[in-house]
Each structure stands twice: as structure tokens, then as C-alpha cells.
Amino acid sequence: MHFRTRDDLVDWVCSQVVTGGPGRALQDGGVELLGGFSSIPPMNQPGWIIKATRCYSRVPFSYYIGVVVTGFKTKVIQVAEDSVPWDTWDGDKSDNPLYQGDLPEKYKEFKDAKRTEV
Numbered sequence: 001m002h003f004r005t006r007d008d009l010v011d012w013v014c015s016q017v018v019t020g021g022p023g024r025a026l027q028d029g030g031v032e033l034l035g036g037f038s039s040i041p042p043m044n045q046p047g048w049i050i051k052a053t054r055c056y057s058r059v060p061f062s063y064y065i066g067v068v069v070t071g072f073k074t075k076v077i078q079v080a081e082d083s084v085p086w087d088t089w090d091g092d093k094s095d096n097p098l099y100q101g102d103l104p105e106k107y108k109e110f111k112d113a114k115r116t117e118v
Contacts, residue, residue, distance in 0.1 A: 003048075003098060004098075005097075005098065006033050006097060006098060006102075009033065009048060009050070009067065009098065010026075010031055010033070010050065012067075012074075013026065013050055013065060013067060013076060014026045014027065016076045017065065017076055021054060021061070021063060022052060022063040022065060022078070024054060025052035025053060025054040025061075025062075025063050026050075026052045026065075028054070028055070028056055029052055029053045029054045029055045029056070030052070030053045030055055031050060031051070031052050031053075032050070032051040032052075032053075032101075032102050032103070033048065033049075033050055033051075033098075033101045033102050034048070034049040034050065034051055034064075034084065034089070034101045034102075034107060035048065035049070035089055035090070035091035035098075035099055035100050035101025035102075035104065035107055036048050036089070036090045036091060036094065036096075036098065036099035036100075036101075037049060037085055037088045037089055037090060038088045038090050039085060039088045040066045040068055040077070040079060040085060040088075041079070041083055041085060042077075043066075043068050043070065043075075043077060045068040045069065045070050046068065046069065046090075047066055047067045047068035047069060048066070048067045048098070048099075049064055049065065049066050049067075049079055049084060050064075050065045050066075050067070051063070051064055051065075052065060062081065063078070064078070064079040064080065064081055064083075064084060065077075065078060065079065066078070066079045084110075086107070086110040086111045086113070086114040087111060087114040087115055089101075089107050089108075089110070089111045091104045091107055091108070092104070092108050092111065
């Protein structure tokens with residue numbers, strides 16, 4: 001699977017996650033591309049993370065959906081909000097919007113903050 005744009009990635013994830021809360025959030029809610037990461041737990045493979053927020057419930061709830069490539073397979077995994085690996089975010093190393101994500105300045109701050117925690 002080769003993604004060229006944010007829309008390619010989001011459309012593919014929507015086609016893979018069609019049921020349950022994450023599926024509804026992708027279809028009806030707000031979608032934010034967090035960008036590219038060099039390692040996403042629990043598989044510790046490179047990929048992207050998308051945040052999908054359900055806006056039509058009493059309390060908005062966000063799902064973090066990882067897209068990882070292992071060998072020749074592209075997989076969708078769920079990532080816990082507190083497990084987003086900001087220290088492995090690679091958006092500051094690329095001019096590609098797919099890797100930078102929707103809000104690269106914000107994500108750079110998260111990465112810097114995570115690195116100073118250690």
C-alpha cells in the first residue's frame with residue numbers, strides 16, 4: 001500500500017475500520033492526522049497515527065488509530081491516547097505533509113516535551 005496524500009491515508013483507514021466507535025468517529029467526526037512515527041507501539045513499527053473524535057455523543061471521545069507497515073502488509077492498530085510515542089514523531093525530519101501531520105508545530109512541542117521528560 002502506498003499513500004501519497006493525507007486523503008489517501010484517511011480514506012484507506014475508513015475502508016478498513018467500518019464498525020464500532022472508531023468507525024463512526026472516522027465517518028462522522030473530526031479526523032486529525034498526527035503524522036509519521038518511526039516506531040508505534042505495541043508493534044514498534046513505523047507508520048502514521050490518526051486521531052478520530054466522535055463529536056455527536058454527549059461527551060466527545062477520541063480514538064487513536066495507527067497505520068503500520070509490516071513486511072508487505074499494511075495494518076490498522078489501536079493506540080492508547082497515553083501511548084502516542086511523541087518522541088518518535090518524524091514530522092520535523094520531512095517536508096512531506098503526510099509525515100508532518102495536520103499541526104506540525106504543536107506536534108513538535110509534544111516531541112520536545114517528551115524528550116525533556118526522560
